[in-house]
Amino acid sequence: MSKRLGWFLAGGLLVALLLAGVVSSFASGSPDGLDYTAREGCTFNADGEITGGTCMAQQEGDHQLADSPLADYGIKGIDNEYLSTGLSGVLGVLITFAIGGGVFWLVRRRGQSAATATDTDQGR
């Protein structure tokens, strides 16, 4: 990997870390488009529990991993919301980069440039 690419990757990763670590705390807390559609037709009480009507969200089940330490983009045991959301975001970015980058690196085509690659592809 070239040095220039390394700098680009570091810069991009820094932007992602800032977005997930800092900006994420200021994201909208409203239900997203899908969730909104799923809740239409039902009435809710102050705790967000369904009190009547018919809607898709009625059949919604709990997540099998709802007790995981990072569930719902927070870190279990950290009460400060900004810290909890931000740290979970930072971990998420690093984990995604490690898993994604790792898997893509393992399955990549060996060899240097894209130009030589086309030739080898045609050979097989």
Next chain:
Amino acid sequence: MDTTAMHIANGIVNGPVSAIFAVFAVVALAFCVRQARADLDDRLAPMAGLVAAFIFAVQMLNFQVLPGVSGHLLGGTLAVILVGPWVGALCVSTVLIVQCLLFADGGLTALGLNITNMALLGTAAGYVLVVALLRLLPKTPAGLGTTALIASIISVVVASQGFVLEYALGGTTELSLPWISGTMAGVHVLIGIGEGVIAATTVATVARVRPDLVYALRRFRKPVNVEVGAAA
């Protein structure tokens, strides 16, 4: 119910239909891996890791589209432009898998549904549109940004209709399908505009800084290698 959930939860679509889409997703992703290998070289592989990490970050940033309704980027079009369709679908899938397994976002049973909509349908629609639009628009940062904006809007609406199809096959409540389809399409046009602005800003920035790292500028054009090679 918490409002941090962003993808299809368990129980909304029944077990058999969820299972069918899980099998479909596995087969489609295996095919993507096969196709992706031709694109993945020493330069694209780390770039793809970055694209996945970036999409994870931006998916945390829900923006308000209407009072009481938010949305977030899905990322298919952005990924197609930066790393190509096959690797792009795998990037979005990686994000969805991490979110499901570690962040309890998007039901485990619903993972196949979510991958089908966002990683496969959304990315496929984005790919078709990006290829078509780049025939008409200039291969400049501005042209690429415009492409990203238009393709994102349509790709997000297509992904939202994937859910409607799944719900039509295995929905667990009696609700009017045209109503669901219309509501989903309506809010997702707005979400798509937000996604389009983010995607356009991102790809235009990368195209300005490192045009050689933008897949769409290297591959989605008629084979006049000399021109872009010289410009980069």
